[in-house]
Every structure is written in structure tokens, then in C-alpha cells.
Amino acid sequence: MAEEILGIDVGGSGIKGAPVNVQTGELTGERLRIKTPQPATPEAMTDTMAEIAKHFNWKGKIGVGFPAVVKQGTMYTAANVDPSWIGTNGQALIEKKTGCPVSIINDADAAGLAELRFGAGKGKMGSVMMITLGTGIGVGYYVDGRLVPNTELGHLIVDGKDIETRASAGVREKKDLSWKKWGKLLTEYFQELERLLWPDLFIIGGGVSDEFDKLAPYIEIQTPIVPAQMLNLAGIVGAALAAEGEIGRKRGVKDA
Ligand code: BGC
Numbered sequence: 001m002a003e004e005i006l007g008i009d010v011g012g013s014g015i016k017g018a019p020v021n022v023q024t025g026e027l028t029g030e031r032l033r034i035k036t037p038q039p040a041t042p043e044a045m046t047d048t049m050a051e052i053a054k055h056f057n058w059k060g061k062i063g064v065g066f067p068a069v070v071k072q073g074t075m076y077t078a079a080n081v082d083p084s085w086i087g088t089n090g091q092a093l094i095e096k097k098t099g100c101p102v103s104i105i106n107d108a109d110a111a112g113l114a115e116l117r118f119g120a121g122k123g124k125m126g127s128v129m130m131i132t133l134g135t136g137i138g139v140g141y142y143v144d145g146r147l148v149p150n151t152e153l154g155h156l157i158v159d160g161k162d163i164e165t166r167a168s169a170g171v172r173e174k175k176d177l178s179w180k181k182w183g184k185l186l187t188e189y190f191q192e193l194e195r196l197l198w199p200d201l202f203i204i205g206g207g208v209s210d211e212f213d214k215l216a217p218y219i220e221i222q223t224p225i226v227p228a229q230m231l232n233l234a235g236i237v238g239a240a241l242a243a244e245g246e247i248g249r250k251r252g253v254k255d256a
Pocket of ligand 1: 066067068069077079080106107108109132134135136137138139152154164
């Protein structure tokens with residue numbers, strides 16, 4: 001029987017969850033979205049995650065995609081959530097509140113796993129960059145299908161400033177940037193990524209993925225660039241996929 005895992009995608013504005021069939025990448029229940037509590041502290045946010053698990057009456061594995069550097073369950077950064085997340089073991093906290101085994105990885109890393117398995121990056125070898133444009137800018141980087149975790153290239157300094165503070169979808173909304181202006185900023189950013197890493201494919205995720213044709217004419221780069229196919233579900237599905245292989249296994253540097 002196909003394994004089902006509860007995928008939870010944590011964002012700066014919403015926390016979304018649904019059970020996922022990890023063989024097919026399909027949701028087996030309707031997605032639930034709850035507003036990210038403010039302040040976005042570990043206690044408040046993990047209460048929301050537990051509420052999602054309770055809603056689905058969940059007893060099995062849970063995979064979480066979280067907007068920070070995550071190593072062995074612990075957060076090392078907190079760009080768009082409360083700084084008290086730094087040093088917190090999110091995995092242990094969610095396990096305590098849900099009673100379920102939990103695996104937690106970076107949100108963009110998770111979204112790319114789903115696109116590589118089922119979406120715009122299916123079967124792609126070489127180096128693929130999944131870029132999520134949301135409250136922040138997230139990057140998942142894959143080489144021949146394998147994830148290089150926690151790259152945090154959404155904080156690249158372009159023109160003297162952290163690019164996330166100039167070109168995220170959140171900033172675009174706040175400043176009401178036109179497609180042309182946003183495209184110009186993103187072009188600068190993608191060109192910098194090209195100059196340093198020479199990827200073979202960019203996949204663009206986040207809300208813009210379903211109106212990518214409006215942005216595309218203003219992106220001037222040499223690397224092929226395509227919108228994510230799983231739209232706003234990639235984060236949930238990818239979080240579940242990551243949990244499939246990770247629960248019960250330790251992450252990080254291992255002895256040979
Ligand atoms: C965080 C990343 C995250 C991205 C997208 C950034 O602010 O530093 O870890 O992947 O936002 O949510």
C-alpha cells in the first residue's frame with residue numbers, strides 16, 4: 001500500500017498542511033491553511049502545526065518544510081520568523097506536541113524535491129535551482145537529482161543589498177512593483193547566480209508560478225527558466241517526500 005505522510009509547509013504568512021501519497025505526489029485530503037501566528041514564535045507556530053495534525057487526526061509520519069537553515073531538527077537562522085527560533089529544536093517540539101515522528105527541512109529544499117520528482121524538474125540531471133518567491137526568497141539546489149541542503153542563496157548580496165529585501169514577492173506586493181520592474185530586479189539576481197554557479201535550469205516557485213508568462217518577457221538570462229508545475233503544493237508534497245527517507249535516519253556529516 002502507498003505510504004501517506006502529512007506534509008506541512010511553513011511560510012511567513014501561512015502554515016499549510018495535507019496528507020500526501022508519497023508514491024504519486026498527490027494530496028489525499030483537502031489542504032488546510034492557517035495564518036502564521038504573530039509573533040511567529042516556536043510555541044505559537046508549533047501549536048498551529050499540532051492543530052493541523054489534529055485536524056487530519058494524524059498518527060503517522062510528519063514532514064515539515066520550514067523557512068530557515070535546518071540541521072538535525074534545529075534552526076540556525078530566522079529571517080522571516082521570530083529570532084527565538086534560532087537554536088530551537090523544532091523537530092523535538094513538534095514531536096512532543098503531536099506524538100508523531102517528524103522530519104524537518106528547509107522549505108525551498110522541500111519544494112524542489114517535489115518539482116524534481118513530479119514537476120518541472122522531473123528527470124533532470126545537471127544542476128537545477130528551485131527558486132521560491134514568497135515572503136522571502138528561498139533556493140533549493142540539486143546536482144544530478146541530489147539536494148545540496150541549506151544554500152540560502154536568497155540572501156545573496158546584489159548591488160550592495162540582500163536580494164530578498166529587494167526582490168521577494170512580499171517586497172513586490174508592498175512596493176506594488178510592475179512586472180517590468182520586478183523582472184529587471186530578478187534578472188540582476190539570476191545573472192549573479194549564473195555568474196557564480198552556472199546552473200542548467202531555474203524553476204520558479206511561489207504564487208508567481210501560475211502567471212509566469214507575465215514575468216517571463218522581462219527576464220533576460222541565458223539559462224532555461226520555467227515555472228514550477230505543482231504551484232503552491234510543491235512545499236507540502238516536498239516536505240512529505242523528505243520525511244519518507246529521513247525519519248529514523250540522522251542527517252549531516254556522517255563517518256564513512
Ligand atoms: C530564509 C530561507 C527560506 C526562504 C523562503 C528566507 O528568508 O532564509 O531559509 O528558504 O526565506 O522561505
